[in-house]
Amino acid sequence: MSHANAVAGAAPNAARRAKSIGAQVNTLPMLAPAVGLLLVFSLVPLAATVYFSLLRYNLLNPAIHGFAGFRNYYYLFKDPALYHSLFISVVMVGEVLIVTIGIAAVLASLFQKQFFGRSIARVLVISPFFVMPTVSALIWKNLFMHPVNGLIAWITRSLGLGVIDFFADWPVTAVVFIVSWQWMPFAFLILLTALQSLDEETREAADLDGAGPISIFFNIEVPHMGRAIAVVTMMETIFLLGVFAEIYVTTSGGPGDSTTNLTFLIYERALLAFNVGGASAAGVIAIILANILATFMVRIVGKELDV
Amino acid sequence: MNQRAQYHPVAGTFAWIAAVLMFFPIFWMFLASFKTEIGAIATPPEIVFAPTLENYSTILERADYPSFALNSVIISVGATALALVLAVPAAYAMAFYPSKRTKSTLLWMLSTKMLPAVGVLVPIYLFAQSLDLLDTRTALVILNMLMNLPIVVWMLFTFFKEMPKAIIEATRIDGASQWQTVVLVLLPLVLPGIASTALLNIILCWNEAFWSLNLTAHNAAPLTAFIASFSAPQGLFWAKLSAASTLAIAPIVVFGWFSQRQLVSGLTFGAVK
Numbered sequence: 001m002s003h004a005n006a007v008a009g010a011a012p013n014a015a016r017r018a019k020s021i022g023a024q025v026n027t028l029p030m031l032a033p034a035v036g037l038l039l040v041f042s043l044v045p046l047a048a049t050v051y052f053s054l055l056r057y058n059l060l061n062p063a064i065h066g067f068a069g070f071r072n073y074y075y076l077f078k079d080p081a082l083y084h085s086l087f088i089s090v091v092m093v094g095e096v097l098i099v100t101i102g103i104a105a106v107l108a109s110l111f112q113k114q115f116f117g118r119s120i121a122r123v124l125v126i127s128p129f130f131v132m133p134t135v136s137a138l139i140w141k142n143l144f145m146h147p148v149n150g151l152i153a154w155i156t157r158s159l160g161l162g163v164i165d166f167f168a169d170w171p172v173t174a175v176v177f178i179v180s181w182q183w184m185p186f187a188f189l190i191l192l193t194a195l196q197s198l199d200e201e202t203r204e205a206a207d208l209d210g211a212g213p214i215s216i217f218f219n220i221e222v223p224h225m226g227r228a229i230a231v232v233t234m235m236e237t238i239f240l241l242g243v244f245a246e247i248y249v250t251t252s253g254g255p256g257d258s259t260t261n262l263t264f265l266i267y268e269r270a271l272l273a274f275n276v277g278g279a280s281a282a283g284v285i286a287i288i289l290a291n292i293l294a295t296f297m298v299r300i301v302g303k304e305l306d307v
Numbered sequence: 308m309n310q311r312a313q314y315h316p317v318a319g320t321f322a323w324i325a326a327v328l329m330f331f332p333i334f335w336m337f338l339a340s341f342k343t344e345i346g347a348i349a350t351p352p353e354i355v356f357a358p359t360l361e362n363y364s365t366i367l368e369r370a371d372y373p374s375f376a377l378n379s380v381i382i383s384v385g386a387t388a389l390a391l392v393l394a395v396p397a398a399y400a401m402a403f404y405p406s407k408r409t410k411s412t413l414l415w416m417l418s419t420k421m422l423p424a425v426g427v428l429v430p431i432y433l434f435a436q437s438l439d440l441l442d443t444r445t446a447l448v449i450l451n452m453l454m455n456l457p458i459v460v461w462m463l464f465t466f467f468k469e470m471p472k473a474i475i476e477a478t479r480i481d482g483a484s485q486w487q488t489v490v491l492v493l494l495p496l497v498l499p500g501i502a503s504t505a506l507l508n509i510i511l512c513w514n515e516a517f518w519s520l521n522l523t524a525h526n527a528a529p530l531t532a533f534i535a536s537f538s539a540p541q542g543l544f545w546a547k548l549s550a551a552s553t554l555a556i557a558p559i560v561v562f563g564w565f566s567q568r569q570l571v572s573g574l575t576f577g578a579v580k
Contacts, residue, residue, distance in 0.1 A: 030396035048430035114321025121326035132514040132564030134534040135552040149348040245516035249538040263425040287426035294421035
């Protein structure tokens with residue numbers, strides 16, 4: 001098998017090991033099902049999206065059909081809704097990133113210290129991550145952010161501050177708040193993992209030199225978490241560009257189009273307006289954006305991976 | 308070393324405040340699930356009240372609730388089992404018989420995970436429609452399996468990689484066949500790794516909402532879609548929403564507590580250790 005030969009050429013040690021385990025092992029049958037399925041299911045829909053984006057194709061009106069060339073893209077790029085949805089996506093992702101990573105960094109710093117009931121407290125902090133998105137969105141929308149019966153309205157009213165109707169007046173902020181609650185634990189767990197590898201002597205030395213906890217946080221801990229912060233930023237961005245369920249059950253993209261991000265726009269074009277061509281063109285844009293981010297992520301992971 | 312054992316009451320206080328604030332919405336929902344509908348929307352909010360199980364019995368008696376729950380179980384367990392069947396051999400091959408292409412294969416798998424679901428919404432929807440798979444569990448099992456296959460392969464690869472190769476070699480020298488080596492020696496060693504991979508995957512599938520909301524109507528709708536039906540504006544059924552939500556998240560949140568570690572390695576693809 002060419003596998004074994006390739007290894008033999010590259011590193012004699014590895015080859016000897018491979019031989020003693022069983023050099024004749026043909027890995028293809030073990031790899032092919034997983035790789036093949038992934039390949040088919042990533043390439044075929046991708047190609048189909050690109051193909052549909054070049055068609056005049058509306059499920060509601062079969063009379064309209066045929067090749068459209070780049071006309072779907074032309075209309076899409078002329079459509080202010082695209083730029084608005086991209087803007088909303090960027091604002092949501094940006095705000096959630098700042099909130100989640102900011103809070104998570106501080107919490108990670110607190111949680112790597114020893115204190116009473118630490119493991120229970122950690123379980124409480126990460127729990128929101130395991131709550132399904134439709135539940136967290138509806139619980140926040142109703143039990144907390146409802147302008148009449150919600151808990152927050154009751155608190156602000158009791159304090160004489162009046163009532164905020166979150167989903168009417170601050171819809172983006174409200175969605176960002178809910179999504180941040182779900183994703184902060186993710187950032188927290190990763191940053192905590194990174195911080196636990198900080199060697200204790202560095203911190204002790206800083207402590208002896210009279211550095212306060214704030215100084216230690218900014219000058220030692222934050223730089224140490226640098227790479228982990230980059231990883232969280234990329235993973236969260238990729239997941240957050242796809243935020244859908246939270247918008248679907250709370251605002252449906254509204255009021256107006258104020259919470260319509262790119263994902264929700266494509267959903268509206270595809271499954272509400274049945275505009276297959278237009279939705280596919282927007283889908284291609286979403287794929288390109290995600291790919292740019294994925295390239296950076298793959299590079300970071302690739303550096304860490306030794307096979 | 309003594310620095311590490313030292314307790315930090317100030318940091319601990321702030322950490323506990325944060326923990327209570329983060330968990331409070333879940334606790335409040337849990338509490339509301341035992342209130343009457345009137346009590347759940349009362350202001351000032353009820354803190355001391357006579358708990359009722361009425362909401363739970365209403366939800367459980369709804370003819371369709373068990374079917375939503377069953378769909379969730381079948382989809383997440385089915386997708387996980389399928390993913391394991393495909394991923395175990397692939398991860399085994401890459402961990403024990405790495406070739407020049409192994410690294411690029413792994414990185415390519417990672418990059419497929421980053422494909423945005425919405426980018427392929429139109430073709431997947433149309434394929435499902437033409438194959439008569441809309442609103443079927445089959446479609447969701449397949450999609451969930453494919454979506455998480457890269458994570459499963461990666462996690463298993465990481466576990467297999469840590470296995471001592473010397474043991475495998477010794478077994479082979481002792482005359483065991485490839486198959487015996489895998490089943491008798493390797494499998495017991497990697498079982499904990501497979502179990503935690505499965506656990507994380509079940510959590511991810513259980514909470515998957517994008518495809519569930521877009522490809523199901525009623526027959527195959529899992530709990531994520533069932534809960535979404537409470538967003539309809541008619542009436543405020545907060546107590547029932549809370550009871551249904553509590554039932555939907557309870558098992559998974561508990562699973563989640565056990566998979567904290569795997570979450571980090573699984574969702575960062577080993578980039579943070």
